[in-house]
Amino acid sequence: MIPLPHDRPLFAPFPDPLRQRAEVDGSHRLRLHFKKGNSTMRTDSQLFAAVRALPHMTITKNEGEYRVTFRIASIALADRGRHNAAWHREHAEKVSYYTDCRLDAHGTAKELSAHFERIIARTAELEAGK
Structure with missing residues (x-):
């Protein structure tokens, strides 16, 4: 150390x-x-509501650990039909973020949501330019 x-x-x-x-x-x-x-998240229900209100984000909890990831539908939207549903589920797991802290889960979800919005906007710009 x-x-x-x-x-x-x-x-x-x-x-x-x-x-x-x-x-x-x-x-x-x-x-x-x-x-x-x-603004602290005092309960799990407050955290879940806040994360699910963000565009493209979902959250689950298992054995005291929060899992923040993108919605499968959002991954499919960004993928533009290049892969199947099984790939979308695998990708959602690959990019999942795990933590046991509510504030960390909420902050990460906000950052990931903003990042995904930029990806969607950039993809739309590239397709419009074709």
Whole structure:
């Protein structure tokens, strides 16, 4: 393990909406500090509703671990008929993100959703230019 300085905070690249700051304590463990007023997901139902409200995203939970991935229909839309349904299911699993943290699951889903929107827009531009 690389020793980290005790007197300076270490800022991690968390998504801006989470407004999180990581700070190293004397035992070299990372602690997360959440500022007051941020939108936390207090229950699984709140998290599931928030993620499913995002374009192209779905979420499941199994044995305490959240799985964030793209909807199969969205993968098929971006694929433009090049592969079959079995490939779409395999691809959804390949790009799945697993975590046990609600805030991490929500932040990742937001980032993946925005990324997928850019992919769809770029694909549409390329097809329009043909």
